[in-house]
Amino acid sequence: MPADPEAVTRWFLAGARLSALLAVMPVPGFGRLGLAARVWFGLILGLAVLPLVPAVPAPANLPGFVVALAREVFLGLTMGWLLGFGLGVYRQAASLVGFQAGYTLIQTIDQSGEVVNPLEQLYALAAGAVILATNAHHQAVIALAQWLRLIPPGADPLGEPSPIRLAQVLTGVVGLALRLALPVVGGLLVVDLALGILVRTAPQLNLLGVGFPLKVGLGLALIAVSAPLVFGQVPAVLNGIIEAADYFWRGPS
Numbered sequence: 001m002p003a004d005p006e007a008v009t010r011w012f013l014a015g016a017r018l019s020a021l022l023a024v025m026p027v028p029g030f031g032r033l034g035l036a037a038r039v040w041f042g043l044i045l046g047l048a049v050l051p052l053v054p055a056v057p058a059p060a061n062l063p064g065f066v067v068a069l070a071r072e073v074f075l076g077l078t079m080g081w082l083l084g085f086g087l088g089v090y091r092q093a094a095s096l097v098g099f100q101a102g103y104t105l106i107q108t109i110d111q112s113g114e115v116v117n118p119l120e121q122l123y124a125l126a127a128g129a130v131i132l133a134t135n136a137h138h139q140a141v142i143a144l145a146q147w148l149r150l151i152p153p154g155a156d157p158l159g160e161p162s163p164i165r166l167a168q169v170l171t172g173v174v175g176l177a178l179r180l181a182l183p184v185v186g187g188l189l190v191v192d193l194a195l196g197i198l199v200r201t202a203p204q205l206n207l208l209g210v211g212f213p214l215k216v217g218l219g220l221a222l223i224a225v226s227a228p229l230v231f232g233q234v235p236a237v238l239n240g241i242i243e244a245a246d247y248f249w250r251g252p253s
Contacts, residue, residue: 007050009058009065011116013072018144020076042076049145056152068154075151082245085173087127089237090194092177093230094123095141100188102212108161119223126227127205130234143242169244176237183226184219191215 018040023035059065097103098119131137195211 004042006055006058010053010055010153011043011050013068014050014053014148014173015043016044016069017072017148018042020073021080021083021144024077024080025087045141045144047067049141050149051118052145053148054152056154058154072153079147079245082169082248083241085170087241089173089177089180089241090123090127091120092174093180094119096177096181097184097188097219097223100215102183103219126231127234130231131238136235136238140238140242143245147245153181169248172240172244176240180230180233183229184222186218187222188215191218 022038022042052160101119103119131140191211191214196213221239
């Protein structure tokens with residue numbers, strides 16, 4: 001039985017959008033896959049969700065198909081960048097914690113200029129493990145299918161994304177990173193305040209020799225204590241990212 005040309009075209013457009021999304025979205029553990037593997041995964045995922053996508057008339061000629069393909073790639077890249085920025089909220093929180101705890105002190109003597117923060121990998125892997133353990137990745141696939149139903153392959157977007165909405169989404173992501181890092185950063189700020197008072201009362205004290213090991217050890221203790229609270233919010237964070245992406249395209253409902 002020959003394949004329907006319109007169905008094949010819709011599948012290719014949907015796969016192009018999802019492949020572009022996966023190409024730029026930094027999912028924990030997914031970055032080890034090459035670009036070709038991501039493209040194939042996007043095409044397979046597009047084939048899986050194709051029955052749920054409304055049928056839109058396919059482009060009638062080659063120029064129309066090229067324009068539609070470019071639009072789908074642009075939509076995928078934009079959404080992938082937005083979701084990647086949201087999924088990087090734990091990396092941002094880890095950067096704040098690592099800087100405050102002194103884990104980035106190596107940058108003062110490292111001449112390579114490369115930022116080294118082991119907490120970023122730890123937070124990203126822990127968040128990815130929680131996503132898999134809570135089956136939140138299923139919800140992400142459902143959200144992608146709903147996105148394809150909202151803006152079918154080959155159709156024009158409902159509206160142009162507003163820079164104001166983009167600024168609101170990015171502000172919300174940064175605020176969320178600050179809230180996730182607050183338990184550890186707040187405790188370390190109290191330690192800094194106590195060390196400052198101690199130095200004023202005992203100037204002969206070697207602040208670097210005493211304060212640095214204290215902050216590193218206390219930072220690890222605060223990370224361990226706050227881990228259930230911080231990583232227990234991963235499903236809620238993922239829901240917020242999906243809602244923010246929907247708000248970015250559709251605006252307030």
